Amino acid sequence: MDFEVTYTPEQEAFRAEVRGWLSENIPADLTQPVDPADLTLEQYHKLRELGRRLGAKGWLYPTYPQAYGGGDLAVDVVMILEEELDRYGLHLPPYYDSGGRLGGASIFVWGTEEQKQHFLPPIFRGEWRTWQLLSEPNAGSDLAGVQTRAVRDGDSYVINGQKIYIGSLYGCEMMWTIVVTDPEAPRHHNLGWLMIPYDLPGIEVRPMELLTAGGEGGASPGLKHTIFFDNVRVPAFNLVGGENNGWQVATTHLELEHGGGGIVRRNRIVDQFLEYCTTTKHNGATLSRNPDVRDDMVDVYVKSEINRLFGLRTYWLSHAHRPRSYEGPQGSYYRKITALEIAETMLRALGPYAMTNDPQWGPLQGLLEHYQRAAVVGLHPGGTTDIQKVVMSRRIGIGRAAKEQAGRLR
Amino acid sequence: MDLGLTEAQEILKTAAADFVRQEYDKDTLIALENTPTGVTPELFRQVAALGWLGILIPESYGGTDRSLTDTAVLFEELGRGPVLGPHFSSSVLGALIVLLGGTEDQKQELLPGVAQGTTVLGVAVTEPNYGWIPDTVQMPASRQPDQYVLSGTKLFVHDAQAATHLLCAARTAPPDNGSGSGISFFVVKANSPGVAIRTLPGWMSQVDEIRFDNVRVPAANVLGDTPGNGWDILEAASMGAIPVLCAYQVGSCQAVVDMAVAYSRTRHQFSQPIGRFQRVQDHIIGAVNHLDAARWTTYEALWKLDSGRDARSSVHLAKAVTSEAYLKVCAGGHEVHAGVGVMREYGLILHTQRSRTLYHCLGDARYHRRRLADALGW
Ligand SMILES: Cc1cc2nc3c(=O)[nH]c(=O)nc-3n(C[C@H](O)[C@H](O)[C@H](O)COP(=O)(O)OP(=O)(O)OC[C@H]3O[C@@H](n4cnc5c(N)ncnc54)[C@H](O)[C@@H]3O)c2cc1C
Numbered sequence: 135m136d137f138e139v140t141y142t143p144e145q146e147a148f149r150a151e152v153r154g155w156l157s158e159n160i161p162a163d164l165t166q167p168v169d170p171a172d173l174t175l176e177q178y179h180k181l182r183e184l185g186r187r188l189g190a191k192g193w194l195y196p197t198y199p200q201a202y203g204g205g206d207l208a209v210d211v212v213m214i215l216e217e218e219l220d221r222y223g224l225h226l227p228p229y230y231d232s233g234g235r236l237g238g239a240s241i242f243v244w245g246t247e248e249q250k251q252h253f254l255p256p257i258f259r260g261e262w263r264t265w266q267l268l269s270e271p272n273a274g275s276d277l278a279g280v281q282t283r284a285v286r287d288g289d290s291y292v293i294n295g296q297k298i299y300i301g302s303l304y305g306c307e308m309m310w311t312i313v314v315t316d317p318e319a320p321r322h323h324n325l326g327w328l329m330i331p332y333d334l335p336g337i338e339v340r341p342m343e344l345l346t347a348g349g350e351g352g353a354s355p356g357l358k359h360t361i362f363f364d365n366v367r368v369p370a371f372n373l374v375g376g377e378n379n380g381w382q383v384a385t386t387h388l389e390l391e392h393g394g395g396g397i398v399r400r401n402r403i404v405d406q407f408l409e410y411c412t413t414t415k416h417n418g419a420t421l422s423r424n425p426d427v428r429d430d431m432v433d434v435y436v437k438s439e440i441n442r443l444f445g446l447r448t449y450w451l452s453h454a455h456r457p458r459s460y461e462g463p464q465g466s467y468y469r470k471i472t473a474l475e476i477a478e479t480m481l482r483a484l485g486p487y488a489m490t491n492d493p494q495w496g497p498l499q500g501l502l503e504h505y506q507r508a509a510v511v512g513l514h515p516g517g518t519t520d521i522q523k524v525v526m527s528r529r530i531g532i533g534r535a536a537k538e539q540a541g542r543l544r
Numbered sequence: 545m546d547l548g549l550t551e552a553q554e555i556l557k558t559a560a561a562d563f564v565r566q567e568y569d570k571d572t573l574i575a576l577e578n579t580p581t582g583v584t585p586e587l588f589r590q591v592a593a594l595g596w597l598g599i600l601i602p603e604s605y606g607g608t609d610r611s612l613t614d615t616a617v618l619f620e621e622l623g624r625g626p627v628l629g630p631h632f633s634s635s636v637l638g639a640l641i642v643l644l645g646g647t648e649d650q651k652q653e654l655l656p657g658v659a660q661g662t663t664v665l666g667v668a669v670t671e672p673n674y675g676w677i678p679d680t681v682q683m684p685a686s687r688q689p690d691q692y693v694l695s696g697t698k699l700f701v702h703d704a705q706a707a708t709h710l711l712c713a714a715r716t717a718p719p720d721n722g723s724g725s726g727i728s729f730f731v732v733k734a735n736s737p738g739v740a741i742r743t744l745p746g747w748m749s750q751v752d753e754i755r756f757d758n759v760r761v762p763a764a765n766v767l768g769d770t771p772g773n774g775w776d777i778l779e780a781a782s783m784g785a786i787p788v789l790c791a792y793q794v795g796s797c798q799a800v801v802d803m804a805v806a807y808s809r810t811r812h813q814f815s816q817p818i819g820r821f822q823r824v825q826d827h828i829i830g831a832v833n834h835l836d837a838a839r840w841t842t843y844e845a846l847w848k849l850d851s852g853r854d855a856r857s858s859v860h861l862a863k864a865v866t867s868e869a870y871l872k873v874c875a876g877g878h879e880v881h882a883g884v885g886v887m888r889e890y891g892l893i894l895h896t897q898r899s900r901t902l903y904h905c906l907g908d909a910r911y912h913r914r915r916l917a918d919a920l921g922w
Contacts, residue, residue, distance in 0.1 A: 135613060135847045139545045210545075412922050422922040431922060432913045439861055443840035450547045460832070468833055523822075523829050532828050533808045533819015 137446065139213050148211055152193075152218045159187050166223050168491070168500045170354035171303070171346065178304045181229040182260065189260030194227055195238060202242070202250055203258030209453040213398060220399055230302040230355045233264030236387035237310040240327065243542055244375035244383045252371075253329060257308070265301040266387070267311035267330075267361060275521050277312065277388075278381060282363065284313040284326055289370050291315075291328065293363040299342070299515070302355030306332050309361075312380050315373075325380030329372040336366035346504065349470075349512025351397070389541030391516035392525055393469070394462030396449025403505050404438040406498055407431075407480055414497070421483070430483040437472040444468055458540040460529035467522035470513050477509035547843075553617045560621035563594065568625045570891045577894055580743050581706035582628030582750045588661050597635045598659025600784075601643070606656035612784055613846040616791035623795030626898050628750055630664050630703035632792060637785040637906075638665025641711050645729060645768045645777035654709065654731070666707030666734070668698040668754055669778065676907040678725040678775045683756065685714035685730060690763050692716075692730065694756040702905060704741045704752040707734045712756070713778065716771045725775035729767035732759060748901045784849060786859050786906050790842040790866040793902060797835040797873040800895050804828050804880040824880055831876035834869035841865045860916035868909045870899035 141149070161180050167173055188194040189203065196212050198204025207215075216226060227234065234257045241253050256262040273279040282295025293313060300309075308329055315326035330337075340360045348354040375383035411421040411431055421427045444465040451458050480502055481488045491500025513519055528538035549557065567587060576582050591597055599615050601607025615636065622631060635658055642654050642665070657663025673680045683696030694714050704710060710732045717726030732739065738759035744751050768777065805828060808819025818824045841862040848855035874896040878885045885892045907915070 135548070135843055136546045136851075137844050137847050408922075422917075428917050428922065429913070432917050435916070435920070436861060436865065436913070439841065440837040440865070443844060444836065446545075447547060447836075447840055450545055454546070454548075456548070464829075464833065464836065467829075520822075523825060526829050526832070527819070527822075527825040530805060530828065530832065531809070532805055532825050533817040533821075535809055 139210050141210065141214070145211060145214060149214045149218065152215055155191075156218055156222065160184060160222055160224075164222075168498075169346065169504050170348060170356035173303055173356050175304060178229065182263070184224075184228050185231075185260035185263075187260075188226070188228070189258060192258075194260045195234075195258040196226070198238070198242060198254070198258055203255035216399065223402070225352050225399075227260065228353065229263065230350075230353045231263050232350050232352055232355075233266040233306065233308070233310060234258075234262065235352065236266055236390050237264050237329075239390055239543065240310075240383050240386040241329075241374055243386045243544065244327070244379075249371070249374055253308075253374075262307035264308045264310060265306045265332075267297040267300050267309050268384075269299050270296060271298055275518055277384070278322055278325065280312050280314060280325070282311065282313045283317070284315050284328060284368075286315075286370065287367075290367040291326070291370055291373065293328075293330070293336075293366040293368060295363050297361045297363075300359045300361050301339070301357070302347070303357045305339075308332060310374075312384055315380065316378050319378055322381045323378050325384075326378065327374045327380035327383035328368055329374065330366070330368050334366050334368065336364040338362040338364070344511065346507040346511050348508045348515075349473075350391075350515040351393075354508075385541035386543060388517075389462060389543060391466075392463040392522060393445075393448060393466030393516075394458060394540060394543060395452050396447065396462070396465065397445035398449050399445075400442060401438045403501060404434055404476065406501060408435065410497055410502075411483065427483045430479045433479050434476050437476055441465070441469050441472060452543060455544075459537065460526040462540065463517070463522040463525040463529070466516065467519050467526065470519050470522070473509040473512055477506050481506065549617065553614055556614060557617050557621060559594070560596075560618050561624070563590075564621055564625050564627060568627055570889075573625055573628070573894055574888065574891065576628055577749050577897070580750070581630070581703070583630070583706065588629060591631065592659070592661030595659075597631065597661050598655075600636060600639055601655050601659050605651055606659040607639075611850045612788060613843070613850050616788050616842065616846050619788050619792040620795035620798075623792035624799040626792075626796050626799070626895060630666065630706040630750075632785075632789060633667055633703035634658055634663075634665040634707070636788050637667050637781060638711055640781035640784050641665075641667065641729060641777055642767070644780045645774070647767075647769055650731065650767060657708075662708075664703075664706050664708045666701060666704040666710045668701045668704060668710050668712040670698065670700050672697055672699050674700060674904075676911055678727055679719055681713050681715060681727050681775075683712075683714045685716050685728065685761075687716070687763075692761045692763060692766070694730065694732070694759040694761060696756055698754040698756070700744070700904070701752050701754055703750050704734070704754050705743055705750065710734055710739070710754065711767065712754075713774050716766075726772050727774035727778075728771045729774045729777060730761050731765045731767060732756075732761055736761070747897055749897060751901060782906055783855065783859055786863050787842050787845045787849065789902065789906060790838065790862045791846070793866045793870045793899075794835065794839045794842055796895055796898060797831070797838055797870055800873050800877040800892065801828065801831050801835050803892060804831060804877050807881055807884075818880070827876040827879040831873040834872045834876075838862075838866040838869035857916055857919040860912040860919055863907060864909045864912040864916060867903045867912075870895075871903060874899045 164180050192205025196205035196207040200206045238257045268277055270280050284291040284293050310329050313326050314324055316324045342358045344358055347356055347358045414421050448461045448465050487497050488502050490496045491503040496503055531537035595608050598607030599610050602609045639658050654663055685692040685694050712730045712732050713727050715726055716728045719726055736759050738757040740755040742753045809817050811818045845855050845858035845862040848858050877892055884890050
């Protein structure tokens with residue numbers, strides 16, 4: 135076994151190229167707020183500009199074919215890109231584009247050649263930022279129970295309905311959604327998967343007030359919305375995967391949302407918390423020397439190590455094209471549930487300091503205060519902890535001999 | 545990055561799995577549980593013939609000199625049984641102590657026999673004042689002109705009844721005299737006059753008390769050339785041995801999870817398989833999460849050791865996670881099986897017993913969590 139990526143001289147040369155390129159293309163004044171809700175429009179534009187430049191090089195969605203705007207890059211090389219961006223506290227993509235990440239994968243697997251040519255290059259080059267519109271007021275965990283209707287009318291679908299917990303700060307170019315295309319058809323055979331331009335008439339986008347927005351993986355959205363569709367006409371061309379096949383299409387992005395791609399980066403908040411404890415004195419003594427805090431630190435460390443290893447394992451499975459089963463949702467479940475436990479442990483270790491982002495008194499510029507909120511909110515996006523366990527059970531084959539297959543990623 | 549097994553490891557895994565399946569059916573395992581050695585001479589000879597007792601021993605001493613990860617792959621399969629007997633005590637912990645601490649003569653004398661199964665090592669460290677820190681080793685070894693005399697009690701020693709030779713830790717100097725820890729290992733023949741070994745009763749297996757009553761040991765039987773450095777030897781050997789023990793427990797956890805999943809399909813209540821109840825699913829998923837946490841912390845530690853990286857924090861992490869995992873996995877197994885799980889003939893309680901018996905071996909979870917904090921330099 136080898137738990138580390140070892141790089142060839144060519145790959146190290148690529149790292150040097152990336153490093154040079156990033157130092158020239160990442161604006162010096164690009165700062166990321168501790169609370170993603172504080173992202174300014176100006177910073178957002180800078181991030182989008184960076185995304186377009188990465189996209190032009192095929193580095194924004196680097197594993198996809200160049201023909202669709204990707205970079206045709208191998209996993210190990212992508213790790214280099216991720217590592218180098220991580221030094222700036224950035225991810226790929228550098229702004230919230232969970233819609234593009236998940237929707238792009240679905241179009242890649244299920245779209246016709248014409249659809250791929252039409253939709254993928256703008257997404258993969260960073261020209262479009264995309265939101266995902268799945269949840270509805272009456273359909274959360276039970277996503278297949280959505281009620282938003284799409285009625286075929288000539289070359290268009292006419293959409294009516296409501297979606298909830300959607301998007302991010304500062305809008306998008308394109309949205310994709312699951313809608314009912316045949317109300318008479320049986321469950322899972324009644325849905326369609328649609329790309330919808332953001333600026334069509336009849337769409338209303340209303341901000342929501344949440345504890346914080348985040349926990350979807352990748353860059354944090356900063357804001358969520360309710361979206362209303364009132365007789366919105368969408369070209370029929372935008373239906374991906376064919377009539378009433380929307381659930382099939384969804385299995386791809388659900389697999390990714392359930393953690394099927396894995397993650398390889400460290401948890402920066404944990405690292406910073408641990409460092410804070412070893413460098414901060416309370417009552418004259420370093421926090422890490424207090425036996426209770428020391429136990430808390432070990433607790434946090436052990437859980438974050440298990441998270442790191444689960445993420446690495448799944449990353450390897452998916453990128454080495456090994457058979458995957460329950461590993462994605464397991465990593466997702468464990469990450470969510472331990473994030474909450476870790477936040478609680480931090481609260482125990484630091485007391486009320488963990489709850490303030492006051493410039494004078496809040497530890498780590500308010501990072502820990504935000505984590506207290508984010509750990510609670512992060513339980514839900516991409517499927518609740520219960521739903522991750524439902525999926526795990528089916529994949530493991532608990533109570534059933536026929537094991538459910540993991541969703542296709544390629 | 546490659547988290548898969550090598551081809552050679554896959555072959556070893558299959559061979560070990562076949563062996564355990566063929567030779568160690570459930571009834572055999574249950575029958576061996578409460579025997580003093582946990583193994584029959586015939587079964588032990590078979591393992592020796594397969595070369596597995598010398599898996600860590602260099603070829604020059606009659607072994608096959610394979611890596612710790614290879615060894616772990618083997619022990620994971622043994623753990624599935626769970627196969628009892630002195631395989632770990634003798635061929636892993638004992639062999640590593642001799643390899644890392646012994647003189648050339650001692651290695652020549654002991655290791656070929658360990659590989660062949662004719663010499664069986666038992667490691668006697670802990671005492672009534674139980675613990676895995678040097679201060680808890682208090683048994684004196686009194687120096688006489690050309691021999692030492694050992695008197696005292698070793699308690700909770702694994703596999704002493706099976707041993708031909710005990711590697712016994714005793715004090716050649718008090719704790720505070722500055723010469724290392726003052727602990728030395730002695731190679732003591734198990735049948736030496738004055739040695740009395742007794743299997744401890746209760747819910748444990750192959751855990752023994754050893755009484756030393758004026759046992760005379762030739763001075764040449766002090767392990768190594770430097771008396772007093774025994775604790776350093778134990779620490780160094782434990783670094784390699786602990787993750788192998790963890791791998792054994794990973795295999796055990798896997799076996800319990802497999803049992804529970806199988807039962808969740810076949811047992812019906814309220815006209816459906818019990819696995820359809822989400823509470824039952826929770827028990828199994830909790831167990832799977834513990835299992836995988838144990839698996840990946842263990843194999844990462846092994847990889848660090850085999851590739852020459854600093855593995856200390858990873859070894860402590862693996863043991864802390866794995867000892868706890870085996871307990872919790874068994875608890876989940878019992879919740880799923882209910883009544884049938886506590887029937888002796890079903891086989892689950894064999895694991896439950898092992899999960900408790902092995903919990904403290906080479907340090908429990910709490911001990912290793914403390915060591916982890918130290919290793920991280922906090
Ligand atoms: C910050 C944030 C960001 C989000 N971003 C997006 C987004 O970008 N796009 C989008 O479409 N959605 C988004 N969501 C919505 C998210 O996917 C849903 O909140 C989630 O799927 C749960 O749905 P629900 O809130 O309706 O809860 P419900 O489904 O009503 O669940 C309520 C409770 O019932 C349990 N439950 C439900 N079904 C089962 C079952 N079968 N077995 C056991 N327990 C069950 C749940 O686990 C939960 O405990 C976001 C949510 C949040 C909080």
